[in-house]
Amino acid sequence: MKLRSLFSISIATALCCILSLDGFAQSTRSSYFMKTSYTRTSLNAALRPDQGYIGVPLLSNIYLDARTNTFNLENLTFPLNGERVTFMHSQIPASKALSNISDDNYVTTNLAFSIMSAGFYRGDSYWNFDFGIRANADSNVPKSVFELLKVGFDENETVTHDLSNVSLAGSVFAEIGVTNSRTFLNNSLTLGARGKLLLGISYVDLDAESLNITAGSEFWRAKSRVTLKGAGPGIKGKYDENEYDPTKQDFDGFNFGDFNIPGYGLGIDIGAVYDFKDAPVGFLRKLKVSYALNDLGFISWSKGNFIQLSSPETEVIVSPNDYSTHNDGSTSIIDIFDHALDDLRQAVNLHEDPRTSGYTATLRANMNVGLEYEVWDDKMTAGFLYSTRFGNYFTTKEFTLSANYTPKEWLAASFSYSLAYSAFKTFGLAVHIAPSRGINFFLASDYSIVRISPQWMPTSTKAINVQMGVSIPFGGRRP
Template sequence: MDPSVPAESFLRRLKTNNQLNADIATEIVSAGWFSGHGFWTIGIGVKGTVSGNVPKSLFEFMKYGSGPEGTTYDIKKLHVYADFYVDVSVGYSHPLNGRWTIGGKYKFLVGAGNADVYFNNLHAVMNGDAWRITSEGYMSASVQGLRPKFSTDKNDREYIDGFDYHSPGAAGYGSAIDFGATFKVLDNFTVSGAVIDFGFITWSKRSTVNGAAKGDFDFDGFDLPIGDDQPDNSMSDQMDDLTGNLQNLFHFSETPSRSRTTLLRSTINVGAEYSVAQNRVGFGLLSSTRIYKPKIYTELTASVNYRPIDWFAATVSYSFVHSAFKTFGFALNFSPSWINFFVGSDYMFTKVNPQFIPIKASAANLYFGLSVPLRKERQCRR
C-alpha cells in the first residue's frame, strides 16, 4: 500500500482471487511412555489458523483510491476466517504385528476465539466526493467477553465500529481425533496415512456477535498514512489504520446472537518411504491436504532422508506446488541419550522485508522442539 510502490507493478503480480493461509501450533507440555506393547502420550497445546480469499479488486480499490464520477469496483467473494483454541489430548499407538502399526489421539478442545467474515459482493461507485457502497455479506465472531461498539453513518443507521473485550475465557468447547497407520510393504518400503484434527467446536450464544451487511451507504475512501514521510508510523499503527478503514467499508449491522458450530481445519496425509543402505538412506514422498476455509490446499513433497547413526538424522525436501526451487526444505534431528532436539522447514526463504515477511516466496514454514527422556525405553533392556 506504500505510495512508493507503483500500482501497476504490484497489481499485475496478483491473481483474480488470492488465497492466504497462516497456521500456528505450539505444544505447551507433553509426555509419553511405553506400556506393554504400546505407547501412550498426553499433552496440552495451542493451535490457530487464519485463512481467506482476497480478490484482486479489493487491492485495486485500496491502491487507486479515487476516480472520476461513475468509477466502479466489484469486490466479490471476499472471505476471512480465523480459529484459535487449546487442546488437551491423550493418544495411543500399537504395533499389530511386524507389518502394521496403528494409532489415534482424542482431543478435548477449549475455544479461545473464532471469526468468519464473508462478502458475496461489495459494489463501489464514485458519487461526487465519496463512494456509494452496496454490500451483501455476513459476519460471526465468537470470543468470551466480546462486546461490539457502534457508530452511526450519514443516514443515521447504526453499524459495528469495533469491539471491546471483557472477562476473557472459554468461548466454546469441542472434540477432535487424530488417527493413522503405517504398513511395511517390504522390509525397506513403508506406506502410511493419517487424518489430523478431525473435529468441531461449538461456540456459545453469549460469546457470539453476528452481523449482516446489506444496503447502501457512503464511504469516504481509504486514508492510509504510509510512507517515508511518516517516520513515527509503525507497522502496528499502519495495521490499526487499515483495520479502521475496513470496518467503515464493511459496515455490519448487528443481528441476533446464536450458538454456532464450526469444523476444524483438518489435514489428510498419505506418504511412502523406500530405504537403501541398511536403512541409512530413505527416499520419501508425501501428499498433504489441508482443508482450509474457503479452499482446500494440497501439496506434494519429495524428500531424501539420511540416518548415518542412531542419534542423528537429516532430511532435505522439495515441494512441487510452487516450484522455481523456492520451496526446498530441511530437517535435523539430534537424539543422544539425554535429549532429543529437532528443527526444520518445508519452505525455506532467503529474502525478507523489514517485518520479516518473505518477499521471494509465497509460503514460509518453521518447526522446532525438544524432548527429554526420563528413563530408558524398557524394550531396549529386553
C-alpha cells in the first residue's frame, strides 16, 4: 500500500462513505433497547435477546458505519450560476470556501462481519459465541490542508501552513468471543462479560507530530516529523527513485511476505443492567439503567510483521501539482485531493527505523450508558443512550433517543433520533421479525434517510450506517 493510499483512506472514505464503515461497537444503537435483538450483546454484554439463536453463516450480522464532522458535498461545494462548483473555484472567496471547515475534520469508520455465531440460555445464564472480522479506521485532516489548497499559491506572499494534526489509524482483525451473563437480586440485576481472542491481520498508524509547508508561487518547502507504523504478514518497506532528485530513494509503500497471523491479542467487554421493578416508588418500577465498557484490550504485533518509519526534521523542496487546473470548479473533489495527496507524499520524507522488537497497540474502547422507561406494558418503551468512542486521536460522542415498540412477540420495531450527527435531516429505524420457528431477520440503521449525489457521495449527511442479519431460533425463550 502506498503512502498516498494511506492518506487516501481518510479522504476517500469521508467523501464516499463506502469504506468499512462507528467505532462504537458492532450493532446499531437503534437496536440497543430491542428485546428481540441478539446483536445488542455487542453493545452491552449484559443485554440479552428474548430467545436463543443460531446465526446463518456469513449472514448473521453485517454492520457498516461511517461518521464525520465535515466531509460532505454541502461543505465542499457551493452553488454558482445555477450549478454546484468545488471550493477551489476562483469565484468562491477563501472566506466562504473555508466557512464550513472545522479546525479538525475527522472520519471514523467501522466494519463488523460475523462468520459464525450462536446464543442460548442455560438456566438463568445466557451464553453467546461469535467468530467474525472487524475493521476500523480513524483519520483527521486539519483545516490548514484546505487553506493550503485554496490560498497556497498566492503570488503576492509566501505563507506557512501547519498540517501537524494530520493522522490516520486503523486495523483489521479477527475476533473469537464468548459472552456470559447472569441475573442476580431476584432478577433485578444482570451482569455480563465477554472475553475475546484477537487475531491481528493488519495495522497502520500515521501521526504527523510536526508538518509545516511554506507555499510559494512555484514550489513548496516542507519540514516534517512524522511517524508511520505498519503491521501485516511479512511486511517490508518499498522504495522508489525520487521523481525530482534521482540521488534519493522515497518510501513508496509496503511489500508483504507469505501469509501468517502477524498479531495476537485479548479483549474484554463488561456490562450491567439494573431493573427498578422492586423499587418502593411506583414510577421508578418501570425504569431500567444500563452501563457497558467495551473493547478493553490490545493486539501485539510480532517483530517480523511490524515496521516503523519516521521522517527527520529536514527541509524538503516539493514541486507541487498545478492547482490552477481546478479553478473552474468542475474537477471532482476526489481529483483535487488526489493531487494534494501526491504532494503530501513528497513532503513527508519517510525512512525505516531499525527496531529490535514488535509493537503493542490498544483497542478503540467505547462506553454506553442507557436509560429505558416502560410506556406501555410489554409493548412500548422510551430509551436514551449515550455513547462515547475513545479513538486514537479524537473522541466522538452520540446521544440517541428511541421509541421501541413490540406489538407481537415475534415483531419489534424501533424509531430513533441521534442528536450529534442527524442534524434533523435523518432518523433511525430498526425492524426485527423474530418468530419462535423458522427464519429470523432484522434490518436497522441509525441514519436511515441519506441524501446522496448521482456519484454516491453524501450531500449533507454526516453519518451513515446499516446493519442486517439472518438467524434461526434455537432453544427456548428467556426465562
